[in-house]
Amino acid sequence: EAGVTQFPSHSVIEKGQTVTLRCDPISGHDNLYWYRRVMGKEIKFLLHFVKESKQDESGMPNNRFLAERTGGTYSTLKVQPAELEDSGVYFCASSIQGLGYEQYFGPGTRLTVT
Amino acid sequence: QQQVKQSPQSLIVQKGGISIINCAYENTAFDYFPWYQQFPGKGPALLIAIRPDVSEKKEGRFTISFNKSAKQFSLHIMDSQPGDSATYFCAASHNAGNMLTFGGGTRLMVKP
Numbered sequence: 001e002a003g004v005t006q007f008p009s010h011s012v013i014e015k016g017q018t019v020t021l022r023c024d025p026i027s028g029h030d031n032l033y034w035y036r037r038v039m040g041k042e043i044k045f046l047l048h049f050v051k052e053s054k055q056d057e058s059g060m061p062n063n064r065f066l067a068e069r070t071g072g073t074y075s076t077l078k079v080q081p082a083e084l085e086d087s088g089v090y091f092c093a094s095s096i097q098g099l100g101y102e103q104y105f106g107p108g109t110r111l112t113v114t
Numbered sequence: 115q116q117q118v119k120q121s122p123q124s125l126i127v128q129k130g131g132i133s134i135i136n137c138a139y140e141n142t143a144f145d146y147f148p149w150y151q152q153f154p155g156k157g158p159a160l161l162i163a164i165r166p167d168v169s170e171k172k173e174g175r176f177t178i179s180f181n182k183s184a185k186q187f188s189l190h191i192m193d194s195q196p197g198d199s200a201t202y203f204c205a206a207s208h209n210a211g212n213m214l215t216f217g218g219g220t221r222l223m224v225k226p
Contacts, residue, residue: 004157031211033213033214035214035216040219041218042118042120042203042216042217042218042219043158043203043205043214043216043219044216045213045214045215048211048212048213050211055211056212056213059213091157091158093157095211097211098210098211101146101148101163101207101210101211102148102160102163103160103214104160105150105157105158105159106157107155107156107157108157
């Protein structure tokens with residue numbers, strides 16, 4: 001069974017540019033989460049999809065971040081325009097709806113904004 | 115406000131020793147406490163988890179101790195091996211499917 005995949009693995013962009021991160025969850029996982037780890041701090045929650053609907057987006061830092069989940073499959077996280085403080089590692093995780101708490105994480109996308 | 119506080123930030127242990135990482139939480143609604151292990155270039159992977167109705171859970175060399183009254187839980191790695199060198203995160207959640215709240219992470223190095 002394939003795990004959670006994320007693309008790209010690394011991205012270096014200039015301040016003011018746009019970047020789109022992609023996450024493909026484990027097949028059959030209705031829950032999809034985005035997290036971010038900045039500068040060696042704790043991993044922080046950004047938002048949670050159940051299928052194609054946003055269940056909780058309380059962790060989204062501001063309106064420069066836009067997350068979508070087309071057809072309840074893969075998800076994209078767009079940052080527009082990127083700021084220096086957006087640098088960090090963005091993780092995606094998925095879990096099975098209704099079967100407990102275990103979340104499976106992808107390898108992350110390391111975003112550097114210069 | 116950090117709801118889950120983890121210590122130490124880094125830890126060096128000799129091979130065969132015991133590694134101990136501690137976490138404290140604030141939110142009494144939390145009912146699931148996992149530990150994740152992360153190797154460089156990889157995502158966090160679930161190592162072991164506990165619910166508040168038990169005080170200890172053991173899986174191989176890894177043990178979680180849980181103190182509900184003190185709102186603390188800890189990870190013990192017995193007979194630590196160089197292959198255990200990684201970053202460990204404690205986390206907490208309430209209600210299945212909800213977000214995880216993470217501690218700051220502990221970078222463990224096990225010296226041969």
